[in-house]
Amino acid sequence: MTLVEVALRAVSVLAAFLVLPLLVGQTEHKLMAHMQGRLGPMYAGGFHGWAQLVADGAKFVQKEDIVPAAADKRLFRLAPAIALIPYLVALAVVPIAPGVAGLDVPASAILVLVATGVGALGTLIAGWASANKYALIGALRAAAQLISYELPIVLAVASVCLAGGSLSLPTITERWQPHWLLWQLPGAIVFLVAAVAELQRPPFDTPVADAELVMGPWTEYTGLRFAFFLLAEYAGIVVLSLLFAALWLGGWHGPFSEHLGWVWTLLKGFAVAILVIWMRVAWPRVRADQLQRLAWLWLVPLALLQLALTGVGVVMGW
C-alpha cells in the first residue's frame, strides 16, 4: 500500500464513520416518530428535517465542557474516546463488497469482536470516573451486562467462522450460501439480541435507564463528549448491522452482485438497523435480573447448540 492509498482508505472509512451513524440516527428519529404517531423533526434543513442531527451536533459543540470537581479528570476526558474509537477500528475491517474494505486483515472477525468489546469499556470508565452514584450504578449494570453478553456474541460468531472455515470476514461472506439462513438461524438470533444488549440499546438499556439512573454513565457528560457517546452508540449500530449483513445475510450476494454488491451489503445492513430501531420502539426495557436470565438461560445454551449444529454440518459437508 502506498501512502496515498493509506490516506485515501483512512479518509473514506472516517467519512463512512461520520455519515452512516447520522443516517441511522435520522432514520431512528423519523421511524420512531411515525411509529408513535408523530412526525419527528420537520424544520431543520427544510425537507423533513434532514439536517436535524447536523443541527444537534452544532448545538453540542457550543455547549460548555464540564468536568465534575470530584471526577477522575484524565479518565473522565478519555472515556468518550475509548467508547468511540474502537467502532472506527471495527468499521475499517467490515467488508462492503468483494475486496472492498477499509483494511483487509487475516483474522478480521476476531478484530471486530475485540474492538467492540473495548468500546463497551468506555461506558465503564465513564461511569467510574464521573464520581456520581447514578453513573456508578449504571457502570456496574453495564459491566454485568457486558460479561454476560460477550460470551453469546463470541459463540455465535465462532459458529459462522466454523461454517465458513475462516476467521476473515470477506472469506466467510464469500463462502456464504443461501441455506446458511436456516442453518445459522439460531446463531443469528443470538447475535442480534446479544449485540443489541452489548450496545446498551433498548430494550436492554438498563445501564442508562433514564427513568432510574438519569443517564447512567453519561450523567455528568456535556457538550461534545456527550455527543461522542451518542455517536458511539449509533456507530455501534452501524457496525453491528453491517457485520450481521456480512456474516448471516450474505453481504454482497444478490442479483447483479458483480456490480451492485456494495448496494446489497448496505441495504441488508440498513434493514438490520431498522430492526434494531424497531425493537427500541416496540418493546419495554427489561429488568437487570431478567437481562441476566435471558443471557445465561437462553442465549448461551442456544449459542452452544448452534455451535454443535454447525460442527455437525461442517463434518457432514453441508
Place this chain on the structure above:
Amino acid sequence: MSAPKDKRGRDGILPGLLKGMATTAKSVMRPTHTAEYPHAEPTLPPRSRGVIALLEENCTSCMLCARECPDWCIYIDSHKETIPATTEGGRDRQRNVLDRFAIDFSLCMYCGICVEVCPFDALFWSPQFEYAEYDLRDLLHEKDRLGEWMATVPPPPALNESAADPAEVTAANRPERGR
C-alpha cells in the same frame, strides 16, 4: 394466533413481543396525529378559553367582576358624570364613565368568574390565544386591547332544542289563573 395465557391471564413473552412490533408497524402505516401548529390552525373546541374580551359599551363600571376575581387581576377606574336634565324642571342624571379597564393576564387563572358574574354582558370568552409576551409585565392589557378581541368572540352557541323554555317564556305562556 391463539395466544397462550399464563397464570395471570397475560400473553406469553413471544406473542407480547410480536404484538408490540405489529402495533408499531400499524402506526407507521397510519397518518400521524401531529398538527403543525404555526402552519396549521389548531381546531379548538367550542367555548375555548383563550382570552377575555371587553365590550366597553355594555360595562357600567359596577366592579362586580373586579370584586369577584379570585386573584384581583382586574383593574377598574371610573368617574361620575352628570347629564343635565332634558326637560324643564327635570332632575339631572348621573352615570358612570369607564376610565380604565385592564386585566393582568399574568395573574389571570382563566376561571371565568368575571365572565359569569358580569350582569351586563360586557365580558366574553374569545378563543384567541396568541398573545404571548417576552416580558411578564407586558401581559397587563388595557381596555382598547381587550376591546379588539371582541371581534374574535364567536357567536353564542345555538339553543338546545330539547332544553326547557326560558323562565320568561314559561311565565308569559302560563294560562290564566281561573277563579
